[in-house]
Amino acid sequence: MLDTALSSLAGLPAFLAYFALAVVSVLVFVRLYSWVTPHDEFGLIRANNPAAALAFVGALIGFAIPLASAITHSLSLLDCAIWGLVATVVQVLTFYISQLALKQLPQRITQGDLAAGIFSAGCSISVGMLNAACMSY
Numbered sequence: 001m002l003d004t005a006l007s008s009l010a011g012l013p014a015f016l017a018y019f020a021l022a023v024v025s026v027l028v029f030v031r032l033y034s035w036v037t038p039h040d041e042f043g044l045i046r047a048n049n050p051a052a053a054l055a056f057v058g059a060l061i062g063f064a065i066p067l068a069s070a071i072t073h074s075l076s077l078l079d080c081a082i083w084g085l086v087a088t089v090v091q092v093l094t095f096y097i098s099q100l101a102l103k104q105l106p107q108r109i110t111q112g113d114l115a116a117g118i119f120s121a122g123c124s125i126s127v128g129m130l131n132a133a134c135m136s137y
Contacts, residue, residue: 018071018080025084029063029091036092038106051109051117058121062128063091069132083135087128094127095120 034041034056044052070083098120099105108116 017077021077021080021084022067022071025067025081025088026060026064029084029088030060032088033059033063033092033095037095039110044110049110049112051112051114054114054117055109055120055124058117058124059091059095061121062094062124062126062131063087065125065128066090066131066135069135073136086135087131090127090131091124094124098123 039052041052041056045056066087067084070080070087074080074083101123102108102116102119105116105120109120
């Protein structure tokens with residue numbers, strides 16, 4: 001039984017490395033995403049704007065799903081980091097394309113338009129799921 005426990009713990013350094021990379025990737029994504037969007041997500045969320053919270057959490061989930069796939073399927077930390085970067089780019093592009101589909105999306109989110117927040121979150125999560133599936137090479 002002790003051998004089994006020690007065998008399990010042998011994977012701890014890899015777990016810690018990938019988890020640290022995941023945390024850093026999420027922080028970088030959050031910073032970049034909040035920088036490229038024209039509205040202040042955190043200010044709006046602090047002001048109790050549910051549309052902004054939904055849109056932002058949708059983007060975060062839409063990023064985390066492919067990041068989890070990258071962690072699962074990557075060959076190394078560098079490979080994982082590269083695919084995490086791809087997931088970041090895809091989510092940022094998703095926001096820009098969503099703006100084309102729903103006019104004045106950032107303004108509507110800023111005004112608390114819940115439908116706009118749900119639309120944005122749904123686009124982000126849907127694209128994130130497709131992105132993750134494409135990473136299962």
